[in-house]
Each structure stands twice: as structure tokens, then as C-alpha cells.
Amino acid sequence: MKCVAYQAETQQLWDEWVASARTPLFFFKRNFMEYHADRFQDASLMFYEDDKLVAVFPASRRDNELISHGGLTFGGMLFSNKARADTVLAVFDALLEHARGMGCERIIYKTIPYIFADQGAQEDLYALTRMGATLVRRDLSSVIHLDNRPKLSKGRKWLIARAAKLGLQATVSSDWEAFHALLSEALQRHGAAPVHSAQELSLLQSRFTQNIELKTTWHEGRLIAGAVLFHFGQVTHTQYLATNDEGKEMGALDALIETCIRESEARGAKYFSFGISTENGGRTLNSGLINQKENFGARGMVLDFYEISIN
Structure with a gap:
């Protein structure tokens, strides 16, 4: 070898x-x-x-x-x-x-x-x-098994229905600048920033047109929710999700996520992945964040880090 x-x-x-x-x-x-x-x-x-x-x-x-x-x-x-x-x-x-x-x-x-x-x-x-090797970190992620999905929570159903009554629709977009601004605003509230710049996201999407997708929801000319999806064959993964106060009140992100889940299922995907809800190297669970994912029927999956000591 x-x-x-x-x-x-x-x-x-x-x-x-x-x-x-x-x-x-x-x-x-x-x-x-x-x-x-x-x-x-x-x-x-x-x-x-x-x-x-x-x-x-x-x-x-x-x-x-x-x-x-x-x-x-x-x-x-x-x-x-x-x-x-x-x-x-x-x-x-x-x-x-x-x-x-x-x-x-x-x-x-x-x-x-x-x-x-x-x-x-x-x-x-x-x-x-x-x-x-020693297990040194374990993050908790959330995934929906699309062939055996738990029911939506009542609150989630209500918000999705509200968005439908307001006529909100999720569409494919290429407006990375607008989405990045929305995402940055959402993350700034938590003292965080996007890992990718708008230019990087646009570049990567141009290189992997079948794998990277931007979905957005607009209301009266304003972007109120968006999602960056990574398509991995049998898995659809939400790389980024973002909304603002107006979008939250209208159920825009909830309806957008449900649309993405159903489209992934129709595409033949087996799993819908939301990513991790842990912080501080996996030691802290963001209960509010994981609760939102669980309301869509997602359940736990771990991401493990091992350390091999060479000496």
C-alpha cells in the first residue's frame, strides 16, 4: 500500500x-x-x-x-x-x-x-x-427519513397554511446578493456570520448547477425567506436557511421548507437533512433551533470527530 x-x-x-x-x-x-x-x-x-x-x-x-x-x-x-x-x-x-x-x-x-x-x-x-482513536467531538444533526416521516406539529401546519392564504410562493432564484444580505442580518442577531460570501456561493453554484440551488420567497418586492440547498442524490441538505421578522410572522420560511421537502421527495430523495444544532464544539445544544427542525419531523443523527495520536 x-x-x-x-x-x-x-x-x-x-x-x-x-x-x-x-x-x-x-x-x-x-x-x-x-x-x-x-x-x-x-x-x-x-x-x-x-x-x-x-x-x-x-x-x-x-x-x-x-x-x-x-x-x-x-x-x-x-x-x-x-x-x-x-x-x-x-x-x-x-x-x-x-x-x-x-x-x-x-x-x-x-x-x-x-x-x-x-x-x-x-x-x-x-x-x-x-x-x-478517541472520540473528541460529537455534533447533533437532524434528518427526516422521507419514507417514514413523523407528522408536522400543529404550529408548523398553521404557519404553512397562513403563508398559503397570503399567496406566498417559493421559487428558484439566482439573487445571491439579496439572499446573503438576508442571511447576514439573521445571523448577526446571534453574533455570527455566513461562512461563504455571496460571490463564493454564486461561483460554487455556477460550478455545480445540478447540486446547489437557491430558493427564495418574496412579498411585495421584498425578500422575506430563503434557503440554499445542497443536493447529494438521495439526500437534500439545507446549507443555509434565513428569514426576517416579516417572514416569520407570515410563515414564509416554514412554507418554503415544506415545499423543499416535498420537492425533494418527488425528486426521489430518501433523506432531508437540516444540519447541526450544536455549538461550542458540540457541547451545547441549541434547543430552540433543534425544536424547529423536529417540528418538521426531523430526528437526530450524529457527526463524529475522532483523534488519532501518532506518537
Whole structure:
């Protein structure tokens, strides 16, 4: 088993591998990972057995740490459908040796939630345990299993009905500037800011037109709610949701989310993901935020971070 650093000349091979992996997520492709290359020191790795590619690892480096890429919410080792347990274990052994050779003292590994896998893909968790990895962080996310969705709460139904009476409709949009302004205003109340700029969102959408979608709701010429959706085949994920006081009162965001859920179901998706509701490295649960998601029928799913001590 041989481990080598990713090089630009292997971009096509990398992207083709991602597309055929058990976890074929578009944001592991280089045109997504490298839009913020100035913020992260890329340290992605490729693994070969008898000169045949068997795995890739989207990663970045920070001081003496090798990290499942710091610019992505999650992202572990990517294997093909043909990979078996012995191969996975050999890849992790090679990862450890390579990281040691880089002078790293630890590896931070972010696992990929089960809903994003096309088939069984948790051999990496066994490999981590065998290596003595420690669970250092666990975030709580929320997901709807669309084939077995709990009923909407009464309050949510009322707000959706209110929006319908007011004639509010969610439509596909490309007005990233207007949405970003709405999102920034909403996050500012909580002392936060969007991870992406409006220009970055527009750039990424132009690169992944089938995977990134902006849905907005307007009232009398004013934007009152919006959602950025990431489409991952069987999963639709809400990357950003935003509304203002006017939109809240009118039920605009509630109706928009319900529209997105139903459209995802019609598209053939199996899961609708809302993302995490935890803060402070997973130690604090934002009860109000997760309650909103649970009112739509979402239930818990964890995002785990493991630390492998190399020394």
C-alpha cells in the first residue's frame, strides 16, 4: 500500500474517484474544495495498492495536525464499492505512517454520516477503533427519513397554511446578493456570520448547477425567506436557511421548507437533512433551533470527530 500527496495533475482521476465512491459527495471534488484554497493548506492524500487507486482522503494541515479537510463539515476516507475490510485497514495503516513521516502528531478524522453512503461504508469506524482513536467531538444533526416521516406539529401546519392564504410562493432564484444580505442580518442577531460570501456561493453554484440551488420567497418586492440547498442524490441538505421578522410572522420560511421537502421527495430523495444544532464544539445544544427542525419531523443523527495520536 502506497500513500502519496494529491497533485493538481491528478484532478481528473480524483474527481472520477469521488463520483464513483460509496459516498459520492460533490463537495469532495476539487472545484469545490479549492474555492477557498487560500484559507487552508491542502494535504489531501491518495492511496494505491499495486499502482491501483483504492482510496482518497480529502484533508488539510494545520500546524502539527492532519485534518479531514478543514473547509468541509465532514469527510473521511473515500472508498469504492469494491473495497473490502482488509483493504480499508491497510489504507489506515498507510495513513498513519504517512502522517508520521509528515511530522504530524495527530490526525483529526471527521466521519461521514450514514445517510450519504450508497451502501455499507463504516469499515473506517472499525479501523479507527483498532488504531486507538478517541472520540473528541460529537455534533447533533437532524434528518427526516422521507419514507417514514413523523407528522408536522400543529404550529408548523398553521404557519404553512397562513403563508398559503397570503399567496406566498417559493421559487428558484439566482439573487445571491439579496439572499446573503438576508442571511447576514439573521445571523448577526446571534453574533455570527455566513461562512461563504455571496460571490463564493454564486461561483460554487455556477460550478455545480445540478447540486446547489437557491430558493427564495418574496412579498411585495421584498425578500422575506430563503434557503440554499445542497443536493447529494438521495439526500437534500439545507446549507443555509434565513428569514426576517416579516417572514416569520407570515410563515414564509416554514412554507418554503415544506415545499423543499416535498420537492425533494418527488425528486426521489430518501433523506432531508437540516444540519447541526450544536455549538461550542458540540457541547451545547441549541434547543430552540433543534425544536424547529423536529417540528418538521426531523430526528437526530450524529457527526463524529475522532483523534488519532501518532506518537
